[in-house]
Amino acid sequence: MESPQKQKLVVVASNNIPKIKATRDGFTQMLPDSYDFRGISVDSNVSDQPFSDEETLRGATNRAQNAQAARIEADFWVGIEGGVETHNGSICSFAWIVVFGKDGKVGKARTSAYFLPERTCQLLKDGVELGHADDMVFGQTDSKNKQGSVGLLTGGVVDRAAYYTQAVILALIPFRNASLDF
Secondary structure, X not given: OOOOOOOEEEEEOOOOHHHHHHHHHHHHHHOOOOEEEEEOOOOOOOOOOOOXXXXXXXXXXXXXXXXXXXXXXOOEEEEEEXXXXXXXXXXXXXXXXXXXXXXXXXXXXXXXXXEOOHHHHHHHHOOOOHHHHHHHHHOOOOHHHOOHHHHHHOOOOOOHHHHHHHHHHHHOHHHHXXXXXX
16 A cells, blocks of 8 residues: 655745745646645845835845744745835836755746836835735735735735746756756
8 A cells, every 4th residue: 555645835925825825826837736835934134125126035035044943944935025026117016936845955936027006115215014015005904915016006916925926947957947047
């Protein structure tokens, strides 16, 4: 009799529901296997609202590293960090996804970006984090744990989990193509 296959443990460096869902959806589409997805609260070691591409990537990397340190027994550690940056006076939103594997491989991908409305931009410039700014502009509560900024701006056509899922898939390219060096 064959023994049941052990589930692979994937630790998401956040308890944010859309981030965990995006990780689950990305892994099951890109690397079909049996997984146990667990969220864990860890620090990004960057500002609450990263304001550059570099700081956002550093935050995602730090989250994956901190999750690895906290849950060393896992098979994969996933850091997702949302950030904003200025382009020609306007502010756009995006996120970085960093995946560490127990085999030492690292995958990284950035989401697509979208521009934010002026009222949101002003709140960001005043030091308000994007999720809170969205709640203020759209009269919502805890929108970052629901559809997020992208969901509010697209009228639900793209929610936060769907927005992250494609980048999670892209960050898994090195794991799907194990014979290639990245």
